[in-house]
Amino acid sequence: MHKQIAVIPGDGIGPEIIRQALLVLSAVAEKFGHSFAFTEVDMGGCAIDTWGEPLPEAMLEKCLASDSVLLGAVGGEKWNSVPGHLRPEKGLLKLRAGMGVYSNNRPAKIWPQLASASPLKQSIVNQGIDFIIVRELIGGIYFGEHKTETVDGETVAVDELMYTESEIERIGRIGFETARKRNKKLCSVEKSNVLDSSLLWKQVMHRLAAEYPDVTLTDMLVDNCAMQIVKNPAQFDVIVTENMFGDILSDEASMITGSIGMIPSSSLGDSSCGLYEPIHGSAPDIAGRDIANPIGTVLAAAMMLRFSFNLDKEADAIENAVGQALDKGYRTADIMPQDTKEAADCQLVGCKKMGETIVQMIKEA
Numbered sequence: 001m002h003k004q005i006a007v008i009p010g011d012g013i014g015p016e017i018i019r020q021a022l023l024v025l026s027a028v029a030e031k032f033g034h035s036f037a038f039t040e041v042d043m044g045g046c047a048i049d050t051w052g053e054p055l056p057e058a059m060l061e062k063c064l065a066s067d068s069v070l071l072g073a074v075g076g077e078k079w080n081s082v083p084g085h086l087r088p089e090k091g092l093l094k095l096r097a098g099m100g101v102y103s104n105n106r107p108a109k110i111w112p113q114l115a116s117a118s119p120l121k122q123s124i125v126n127q128g129i130d131f132i133i134v135r136e137l138i139g140g141i142y143f144g145e146h147k148t149e150t151v152d153g154e155t156v157a158v159d160e161l162m163y164t165e166s167e168i169e170r171i172g173r174i175g176f177e178t179a180r181k182r183n184k185k186l187c188s189v190e191k192s193n194v195l196d197s198s199l200l201w202k203q204v205m206h207r208l209a210a211e212y213p214d215v216t217l218t219d220m221l222v223d224n225c226a227m228q229i230v231k232n233p234a235q236f237d238v239i240v241t242e243n244m245f246g247d248i249l250s251d252e253a254s255m256i257t258g259s260i261g262m263i264p265s266s267s268l269g270d271s272s273c274g275l276y277e278p279i280h281g282s283a284p285d286i287a288g289r290d291i292a293n294p295i296g297t298v299l300a301a302a303m304m305l306r307f308s309f310n311l312d313k314e315a316d317a318i319e320n321a322v323g324q325a326l327d328k329g330y331r332t333a334d335i336m337p338q339d340t341k342e343a344a345d346c347q348l349v350g351c352k353k354m355g356e357t358i359v360q361m362i363k364e365a
């Protein structure tokens with residue numbers, strides 16, 4: 001199989017984690033007889049520096065012309081003072097909207113090798129953590145009107161939160177379909193005790209429920225959900241929620257699995273061309289020091305193979321190789337056990353060594 005992959009290294013640790021993910025993809029291509037061609041795309045702060053904007057039209061076109069897009073991370077201190085509409089993050093939002101990827105899938109699953117890295121009590125961890133957050137990605141407050149103006153001599157900032165019924169319905173269907181393939185439990189998360197958009201959200205979810213009688217739908221207010229994720233994460237199978245709630249809850253969910261550095265995500269719309277990225281940011285404080293964890297990005301590449309290219313065996317090969325690297329005790333700093341007794345069985349490695357180990361595991365399998 002030949003695939004054209006647009007690759008966005010981005011800022012901060014982006015380039016170093018992407019480098020490892022590309023080595024992993026190349027190892028898979030060689031082993032399974034595929035060819036992956038990589039086209040580099042500038043987005044984020046580096047694009048602002050070179051082109052004066054976070055995602056020039058020509059760069060977006062490159063992504064739209066590809067079979068899928070792999071992204072490292074964007075943003076950093078350096079661009080904090082640029083005007084809001086030119087921030088590195090706006091490049092990412094423009095890309096998501098341009099690709100029409102409304103459905104963002106973020107798994108929260110504990111790797112047994114990393115159970116002790118979870119900040120939760122082991123008695124909670126032992127009940128199991130394995131759920132998915134389905135986050136609406138191109139609507140809501142991120143895409144409403146943003147304005148800052150002076151009213152009666154005072155500065156006023158407004159961010160509009162709007163959802164249409166059809167936007168809610170299409171993400172709702174993804175939630176139900178996802179639950180259908182798993183344990184058939186869907187939790188719709190909103191703030192319907194305060195927000196109109198959430199009330200509409202809840203109504204649409206209940207209307208859809210009639211079409212998915214095999215799936216059990218429950219509702220949860222977002223503040224309660226934030227609490228339940230740390231109190232009893234085993235209760236969740238699939239969570240479906242709006243853009244900003246999904247952003248916040250997915251960081252929380254990643255943390256209870258040990259490290260945000262381990263979590264990949266997929267973003268898909270109606271075509272097979274998806275956007276794949278780790279859920280963490282560009283971490284400028286550790287950039288260029290070879291200490292970042294490349295696993296989130298490597299697993300995002302595996303998701304690309306599975307969901308956009310239907311290459312299940314190949315995706316399994318990557319996920320198994322990650323498991324083996326962990327089994328062998330290799331740990332980047334973010335997942336290194338604090339406990340000295342446990343740490344004795346592990347080896348602290350950098351980004352490059354972790355990538356090399358995963359590649360080696362793929363070759364040897």
Ligand code: IPM
Pocket residue numbers: 075089092247279
């Ligand atoms: C994420 C990130 C982005 C978001 C930022 C970088 C715009 O936090 O993918 O979760 O808020 O969607």
Ligand code: MG
Pocket residue numbers: 247248251279
């Ligand atoms: Mg986020």
